[in-house]
Amino acid sequence: MNTTAQFISYGQTGYFSKMVTDYISGEEKLLPFYNYPVSKEGIKAAIEQRKLFSTDRQLLIEIVTKQYQDIELKEKQKNYLKQLSSTNTFTICTAHQPNIFTGYLYFIFKILHVIKLAEELQIEMPENNFVPVYYMGSEDADLDELGHIFLHGEKFEWATKQTGAVGRMKVDKVLTQLIDTISGQLSIFPFGEEVVELMKQCYQEGVTIEQATFKLVNQLFAAYGLLILLPDDVLVKSAFIPIIKKEITEGFSNLAVKETVSQFPAVYKAQASGREINLFYLLQDKRERIEQFGDEFIIINTELKFTLPQILQELNDHPERFSPNVILRPVLQELILPGIVFIGGGGEIAYWLELKKVFEAVNVPYPMLIVRNSFMIVNKELQAIVEKLKLNYKALFKPALEQVNQLVQRDSLVQLSLQKEKQQLTDLYEQLKNISGSIDVTLKKHTAALFTQALHKINVLEKKMLSAERKKFDAQQRQLQKVRQQLFPNNNLQERIVNMMPFYASWGDDFIEMIYNNSKGLNQEFGIILE
Numbered sequence: 378m379n380t381t382a383q384f385i386s387y388g389q390t391g392y393f394s395k396m397v398t399d400y401i402s403g404e405e406k407l408l409p410f411y412n413y414p415v416s417k418e419g420i421k422a423a424i425e426q427r428k429l430f431s432t433d434r435q436l437l438i439e440i441v442t443k444q445y446q447d448i449e450l451k452e453k454q455k456n457y458l459k460q461l462s463s464t465n466t467f468t469i470c471t472a473h474q475p476n477i478f479t480g481y482l483y484f485i486f487k488i489l490h491v492i493k494l495a496e497e498l499q500i501e502m503p504e505n506n507f508v509p510v511y512y513m514g515s516e517d518a519d520l521d522e523l524g525h526i527f528l529h530g531e532k533f534e535w536a537t538k539q540t541g542a543v544g545r546m547k548v549d550k551v552l553t554q555l556i557d558t559i560s561g562q563l564s565i566f567p568f569g570e571e572v573v574e575l576m577k578q579c580y581q582e583g584v585t586i587e588q589a590t591f592k593l594v595n596q597l598f599a600a601y602g603l604l605i606l607l608p609d610d611v612l613v614k615s616a617f618i619p620i621i622k623k624e625i626t627e628g629f630s631n632l633a634v635k636e637t638v639s640q641f642p643a644v645y646k647a648q649a650s651g652r653e654i655n656l657f658y659l660l661q662d663k664r665e666r667i668e669q670f671g672d673e674f675i676i677i678n679t680e681l682k683f684t685l686p687q688i689l690q691e692l693n694d695h696p697e698r699f700s701p702n703v704i705l706r707p708v709l710q711e712l713i714l715p716g717i718v719f720i721g722g723g724g725e726i727a728y729w730l731e732l733k734k735v736f737e738a739v740n741v742p743y744p745m746l747i748v749r750n751s752f753m754i755v756n757k758e759l760q761a762i763v764e765k766l767k768l769n770y771k772a773l774f775k776p777a778l779e780q781v782n783q784l785v786q787r788d789s790l791v792q793l794s795l796q797k798e799k800q801q802l803t804d805l806y807e808q809l810k811n812i813s814g815s816i817d818v819t820l821k822k823h824t825a826a827l828f829t830q831a832l833h834k835i836n837v838l839e840k841k842m843l844s845a846e847r848k849k850f851d852a853q854q855r856q857l858q859k860v861r862q863q864l865f866p867n868n869n870l871q872e873r874i875v876n877m878m879p880f881y882a883s884w885g886d887d888f889i890e891m892i893y894n895n896s897k898g899l900n901q902e903f904g905i906i907l908e
Contacts, residue, residue, distance in 0.1 A: 378887035382895045383770055384902040387723075387748065390774045392870050396645045397723040400730070401748060401901045406642040410730040413745040415899055420498060423717040423745045424505060427467060430742050432715040433616065434462050440612050440713070441604060448595060453602030457508045461715070466506040468714040469495045471721065471749065472706075474514040475544050475590035476523045477535055477552070478576060482872040482880075483722060485892060487749040488594070490720050492601045494747070494898035511594060512606045512710050515544025515587040516657070516700045518664040526876040528562050530866060541662040542700070544587035544609055548580045556580060559878070566882035576878075597889060608709060609659075614696035617709050620739050621656065621692055621699050625667075625674070626685070630655045630704050633734035641731075648728035655704040664700060707732055712741050719744045750896050752904040753864055753871050754880065760907055762856050770905045777861055781847060781854055795839045802831060 388398040400407055403414065412426070413419035438461055450458065460466040471487040479485060488511055495507040517523060523543045524535040533555055539546040556576050563569035579593040591605055607613075614621075623629055631653050638647045657664045658676045666677045667688075674683045683691060692699060701709050707729060710716070721729065726746050736743040755763070755770070763770065767787075772780060786794070806828035813820035847854070866874040880888045895906055 378884060378891050378908075380891050380895065381907045382752075383905045383907070384897075384900075385771055385774075385905070387751070387901065387903050389771060390751075390870070390903050392774070393723050394646075394727065396727050396730070397748060399645075400726060400746075406644070407730065409640070410637065410733055411746055412733070412743055415745065415747055415901060417501065417899070419745050420502070420717065420899075423742075424467060424502075427715060427717050427742050428464070430740075433713075434464075434466075434715065436612065436616060437461055437713060437715075440610060441606065443612070444591075444605070444607050444610070448592075451599045451602065454599055454604060457506075457602045457604055460506040460508060463506060465504065466508060466715060467717045468508050468510045469498070469718045469720065470510045470512055470710060470714055470716050470744075471719070472512040472514055472710060472725075474517040474519075474523050475586050476526075477580075477586070478526050479590075479593065479877050480523065480526060482754075482875050482877055483749065483751065485597075485877050485889070486752055486872060486896075487720055487722065488598055488603060489601075489889070489893050489896045490747075490750040490898075491718075492598065492603055493750075493893065493896040494718065494720070495602075497898040509601070509603050510606055510714060510716075511598075511603055512608065512714070513544070513587065513590060513594075514706065515590070515607060515609050516542045516659060516664060517544070518542050518657075520546075526559075526878075527866065527874050528559055528876055528879060530862065531562075533559055539662070542609065542659060542664045544585060544590075544607075545661060546586050548582050548584050548586065548589055550582065552580060553577070553582055563878055563882040566879070568885035569882040571885060572878050572881045601893070606710075606714065608706075608713075609697070609700075611697040613709070613713055614699060616713060617699075617701070618692060618696050620705070620708060620712070620741075621696070621701075622689060623739065624654060624656055624705065625688060625692070628653050628669075629738045630708075630735045633738050634704060634731055637731050637734050645727075647731065648724065649703050649731060651702070651704040655702045657700040657702060659698050659700040667699075703728060704732065704735060708736060708739060708741050711736070711744060712739075716742070716744045718747055720747045720749050722749050747899070748901045750904065751870070751872055752892065752895065752906050754906050754908070755864065756883075756908045759860050759863060762860050766853060766856060766860075768857075773860065773864060777857070780857060781850070784850065784853055784857070795835055799832065799835055802828070802835060806831070 387393045387401055413423050438458065441458060469491045471491045473484055473487065476484060491509040495509040498507045518541055520543055526533050535552050535555055537546065537549055537551055556573065560573040563573055575596060579596065580589045587607060587609065591607065594605055631651050634651045638650065641647060652666065654667050654669060656667045658667050658681070663679065665679055668675050668677055672684060674688045676682065719729065726748055729746050733743050766784060806824060810821050810824040813824045864871050884891065891906065895904055
């Protein structure tokens with residue numbers, strides 16, 4: 378599949394926070410909150426620091442082998458798994474919750490980013506090995522966020538009554554019927570039936586969402602060697618016992634985050650403040666906060682409560698029941714994996730910048746942070762409209778009204794700008810000010826006020842002229858609106874709203890290959906892919 382790509386800075390899009398754009402540009406104010414610049418030198422420094430930490434590689438291999446026991450590994454996956462036992466092997470990781478049917482487009486982008494970076498580093502630094510890993514946040518309990526997708530502007534929602542960690546929920550008839558419902562929208566495309574069948578194979582009734590997502594992600598990316606890590610596992614949590622114990626007895630992570638946030642430059646907004654205890658208690662249908670009241674540890678919204686000795690005994694007996702929240706989850710990830718890079722979205726990078734002292738408190742290496750690849754995909758139909766309107770793709774990121782006004786001002790055959798007349802007005806009132814001021818100096822202020830009023834009326838007239846002329850460009854406005862509806866649905870970036878299935882239905886495996894080919898490792902830029 379032939380494509381071309383244009384790249385612009387994240388700042389030029391207008392859709393990323395100041396913290397993210399400042400992080401990418403290396404703003405001095407943020408330097409104290411991370412360890413490594415995004416560069417080859419930064420990678421080398423991260424590797425040297427990671428070598429000082431003793432990762433339990435045999436445990437990691439045991440965990441991954443167990444989690445893949447029912448899946449036949451591809452050759453590249455086998456090689457990566459074998460390499461994990463070597464002390465010169467390091468992981469490039471991204472993390473995401475198990476949104477149904479992959480959720481948003483950027484889920485695909487961030488996984489292909491870790492794959493591409495691992496491959497690029499392998500070529501540049503052959504003395505080491507680099508393994509791409511997807512860490513599944515399957516303990517997340519936010520079904521409102523994870524349980525819907527958008528196809529062609531329509532929202533499809535999984536209306537299940539299940540509660541607790543979404544990864545532990547089971548595929549039910551409601552979800553399988555949802556696949557049947559959306560199949561009508563997809564089957565008309567060349568690979569529509571193929572993608573529907575893929576979803577049916579993965580989301581079979583009775584299978585957990587975690588396992589369905591595992592199977593789907595593996596189907597899409599196994600050939601690239603991607604390994605998936607599931608943290609909702611007794612072996613994973615057993616390794617985390619000392620840090621969970623420290624959190625229960627000291628509340629260390631909250632103290633570390635508070636100290637960091639207090640030092641944060643006022644220009645940035647803190648992303649995740651955390652709690653006094655940044656842990657949940659996890660049961661089959663519940664994931665509830667652990668809070669301390671006096672000498673007791675209460676599980677919110679239940680009747681469960683523990684003394685300190687009791688909760689520590691519970692931790693030793695059932696570590697799988699303890700689930701880190703957004704503050705501690707990254708520490709678990711980097712404890713288990715020999716990580717040197719974490720790739721995340723803007724929001725993720727923003728809260729990771731609050732966590733350096735949390736990592737330091739438990740002596741776990743803090744990785745390099747890279748803003749994930751972002752793309753906007755423009756098919757041939759939309760390209761034809763953009764070309765007809767004589768727009769460039771950078772201009773599409775401007776507000777809709779500004780785009781229309783610029784188009785009208787460019788193509789209108791009548792005069793719409795009163796800039797020359799405003800200059801003449803300025804010159805006239807400057808003369809009047811001198812004349813009136815020679816009679817009475819106080820009249821200068823009166824003349825200046827009259828000028829301000831006159832200039833305001835001219836500006837209003839200019840806007841009315843543009844508004845009147847805009848009505849003659851109704852066809853162009855409708856075409857522009859069509860482009861914006863598909864590239865900026867709900868006035869947001871395409872990647873933050875749209876699901877991958879319509880693209881896969883149109884292009885099949887070529888869709889994944891297209892994103893892979895245009896993915897960049899250390900270059901943090903926004904890509905516009907043209908079919």
